[in-house]
Amino acid sequence: MKIKWNRCIKVLGFLGVLACCLVFLSFLFLPKNDTDEEGMKDLKSSSVVAEPENTIDVIVVGDSNSYDSFHPMYMWKQYGITSFDCGTAAQELCYTLPILRNIFKTQSPKVVVLETDCIFREFSVPYQIMYKVNEAVPAFAYHDRWKNLDLRDFNFTVGYTNISTTKGYEPSDLTDPGTAEGWMEETAQLEPVPSESVRYLKSIQQLCQKNGAKLLLASAPNTVSWNYKKHNATQQLANELGLDFVDLNLCQDEVQIDWSTDTRDKGDHLNNDGAKKVSKYFGQYLLDHGLATDHREDACAAEWDKCLQDYYTVSADLDQ
Amino acid sequence: MKLPSFFLAGQVSSLTSYFSLLFFMVFLPACLLVYQVFPRKWKKYFLLLASWGFYWLVSGTLIVFLVLSSLSMFFFGLVLENMQQKMDAGLEGLSRQEKKEKKKPYLAKQRAVAILAAILHVGLLLVLKYSGFFATNVNSLLSVMGTGMSVPVPDFVKPLGISFYTLSALSYILDVYRGTIKADHNPLRLSLFLSFFPQIVEGPICRYRETAQQLWDAGPIQYDHFMKGLQRYLYGMMKKIVVADRLNTAVNIIYTNSTQFDGGVIALSAVAYTLQLYMDFSGSMDAVVGIAQMFGITMPENFKRPFFSKTISEFWQRWHITLGAFLRDYIFFPITTADGMKKLTKKARKKFGNHFGPVLTGSIALFFVWVCNGLWHGAGWHYIFFGMYHLVFILIGNFIMPATVWMNKHLVRPWQAWAYKIFRIVRTCILVCIGEMFFRADSLRIGLGMAKTMFTRFTLKSFNGQLLQTLQIDIHDVIIVLVTTAIVFVISVLNENGYEVREHLAVKKLPVRWAFYLGLVLYIIIFGAYGFGYLPVDPMYAQY
Numbered sequence: 128m129k130i131k132w133n134r135c136i137k138v139l140g141f142l143g144v145l146a147c148c149l150v151f152l153s154f155l156f157l158p159k160n161d162t163d164e165e166g167m168k169d170l171k172s173s174s175v176v177a178e179p180e181n182t183i184d185v186i187v188v189g190d191s192n193s194y195d196s197f198h199p200m201y202m203w204k205q206y207g208i209t210s211f212d213c214g215t216a217a218q219e220l221c222y223t224l225p226i227l228r229n230i231f232k233t234q235s236p237k238v239v240v241l242e243t244d245c246i247f248r249e250f251s252v253p254y255q256i257m258y259k260v261n262e263a264v265p266a267f268a269y270h271d272r273w274k275n276l277d278l279r280d281f282n283f284t285v286g287y288t289n290i291s292t293t294k295g296y297e298p299s300d301l302t303d304p305g306t307a308e309g310w311m312e313e314t315a316q317l318e319p320v321p322s323e324s325v326r327y328l329k330s331i332q333q334l335c336q337k338n339g340a341k342l343l344l345a346s347a348p349n350t351v352s353w354n355y356k357k358h359n360a361t362q363q364l365a366n367e368l369g370l371d372f373v374d375l376n377l378c379q380d381e382v383q384i385d386w387s388t389d390t391r392d393k394g395d396h397l398n399n400d401g402a403k404k405v406s407k408y409f410g411q412y413l414l415d416h417g418l419a420t421d422h423r424e425d426a427c428a429a430e431w432d433k434c435l436q437d438y439y440t441v442s443a444d445l446d447q
Numbered sequence: 448m449k450l451p452s453f454f455l456a457g458q459v460s461s462l463t464s465y466f467s468l469l470f471f472m473v474f475l476p477a478c479l480l481v482y483q484v485f486p487r488k489w490k491k492y493f494l495l496l497a498s499w500g501f502y503w504l505v506s507g508t509l510i511v512f513l514v515l516s517s518l519s520m521f522f523f524g525l526v527l528e529n530m531q532q533k534m535d536a537g538l539e540g541l542s543r544q545e546k547k548e549k550k551k552p553y554l555a556k557q558r559a560v561a562i563l564a565a566i567l568h569v570g571l572l573l574v575l576k577y578s579g580f581f582a583t584n585v586n587s588l589l590s591v592m593g594t595g596m597s598v599p600v601p602d603f604v605k606p607l608g609i610s611f612y613t614l615s616a617l618s619y620i621l622d623v624y625r626g627t628i629k630a631d632h633n634p635l636r637l638s639l640f641l642s643f644f645p646q647i648v649e650g651p652i653c654r655y656r657e658t659a660q661q662l663w664d665a666g667p668i669q670y671d672h673f674m675k676g677l678q679r680y681l682y683g684m685m686k687k688i689v690v691a692d693r694l695n696t697a698v699n700i701i702y703t704n705s706t707q708f709d710g711g712v713i714a715l716s717a718v719a720y721t722l723q724l725y726m727d728f729s730g731s732m733d734a735v736v737g738i739a740q741m742f743g744i745t746m747p748e749n750f751k752r753p754f755f756s757k758t759i760s761e762f763w764q765r766w767h768i769t770l771g772a773f774l775r776d777y778i779f780f781p782i783t784t785a786d787g788m789k790k791l792t793k794k795a796r797k798k799f800g801n802h803f804g805p806v807l808t809g810s811i812a813l814f815f816v817w818v819c820n821g822l823w824h825g826a827g828w829h830y831i832f833f834g835m836y837h838l839v840f841i842l843i844g845n846f847i848m849p850a851t852v853w854m855n856k857h858l859v860r861p862w863q864a865w866a867y868k869i870f871r872i873v874r875t876c877i878l879v880c881i882g883e884m885f886f887r888a889d890s891l892r893i894g895l896g897m898a899k900t901m902f903t904r905f906t907l908k909s910f911n912g913q914l915l916q917t918l919q920i921d922i923h924d925v926i927i928v929l930v931t932t933a934i935v936f937v938i939s940v941l942n943e944n945g946y947e948v949r950e951h952l953a954v955k956k957l958p959v960r961w962a963f964y965l966g967l968v969l970y971i972i973i974f975g976a977y978g979f980g981y982l983p984v985d986p987m988y989a990q991y
Binding site for chain 2: 144
């Protein structure tokens, strides 16, 4: 087959110009601040980019169970632990990976806590491609910002200033009682783990290792989506990968979740009371295992205390 | 990857959209690349393999139905050919009169085989697609009669594209039966004709003589073909991703909550849905034709600027052309040329004259055509109503044709003719939009309710910012839909008037062409309704 170099150069030239256009558009469309008005995606969790560099010890990732169960401001108030919930609704592991890559650009957490419910969520190849493309070329992820562009966007200067008050946590004072009947009945059976999840979990583990963070698997109390089969499968996976796994569903004596008062939707998600109980136990666990330190005497304390004061205006679940 | 997933059987349903990331960034480039490096004599086999692979990834074991259809075509084609050869041998040396007499039993046998083949193919389609509808109606009838009995309502999984490939298979068998084509002795060529991956999801409904040999003889990818195909593909992508998918949410909200809106909004939804359907289906057809063109294959066109039609009849010669052609060739013509119908036409001609006589008897054939058209689209009374709705306007058009011809003849001034033409086009568009409203409605009752609201509670009071909020769109979405529709409209006007935009673009200098291509790609990237905040929308005709 005869290769027509002239034509090849033309095609490459065209692709080069297209690539330049996409780079330009990426700079143009990228939100210039982490605010809703600027069009930041997953704003609640994305605001971690505005935190001062290397000030967060604990990053929590996963689906809604992560930001409903782990209460950063409670852990700060109680233990002086600096943590941030970077979970998103129905998060898939193929999305967790780019989230963590972004976090490691500005933070050096000691531990990354992965809420394990998302391990069992299947995701398709197109989703994996979409997340990769969005990560590589933000023009695709933020293309819809053409609706809100203004002259400042052409300045290309990014400055994230919107410090999150809840640190990614979603406060909820709703109560919709659930039942613990049949919850965590012991069995030797295993819930199948999607092969793609295993692959991505290994990548997440490598990423954490590379950035000096420990990856810790943790399962938040949940009577609807969690069961013993999932526990067995996660424990087996943790053993295979050499990871620690804390199943809070089996720590009922210590955590003492009351399913008649601590859930907002019949046991599928915790409310503020449930989250505080989980965070009380889990914060102590992190300190006991050297995965977090008390920063209440450190330089960052003033900023965190200010956030705590702000948090009191957002939610009344913490005693002043 | 574990082997039990059996090579992702049926797990990659997103491939059904020609504009999904997986299709245009992975599957299509991989196919083009491997196809190009394959030696020429193996290219056809690769195309078949890729097509089967595509079907396997989307539908898994349902591929059995596709393969069985191919084998059935092959088998019945050979049987019919064999019978024709025997007939020719048996009639050799006989006089014309003797031939006429002796031919009858042979033809009867061939007809029986063709009917058997048709029953098998259409029967399978009926069972898989319509048995649920049939059982539901039987149960309604039993309930009305107060029998207290009911039959189980089956819910079969429909193989992807079965409505399309069944008609292609049927056309092949009937063409062999009629002797217009010879039976194919190569089952692989027949399989490729039936399962070629760009056409399997939404058609077009190809004829054997149009595409089978082209596919089998496909050669290396030519730069010009590839670029033209890519151009057409991107144009289709713009229609689908920018307009159709953007309208999807708003249209769904109105149609699922139709009782909550006034007549003005219902009328808007009828127009919006018609636009969505056109941009979706014709955009997908642009993709199909474009992808085939990249491989150097010319597929039949399914659209020819339908919204420039002056009558409903003309509209259906420009919209879903291959379905219309199938129904014309295999339903309309066989009925009108049947002996009984010929006699009836002769009598009607004597009684009602040369115009009304044939129109009257032709109406019987048209009735069956439009019942089939309606039913082909889906199992539901609203689809049958959709067919009858168009039948009524076509019949009116046929009956008043002398008056129309007289009008055209006597509008001597150019502006009168022009204004009359515009009037007819607008009138046809309105009728089409109303028809599509019934088509989209979830049931005939809902469709009739919407029509009633549109005509009895028409007001423009709801057209405000609140409406946009309810429909989950904003003014930017409206502007981009209007601008893109205007672009498609201008290109259509130019093409309609014989100015081939693509041909003219092809001879422009490189910077002009690059600017156009870049503009098109960036337009889709920026203004496309995809990614965060948008749900992927499957091709609308893939469900039929």
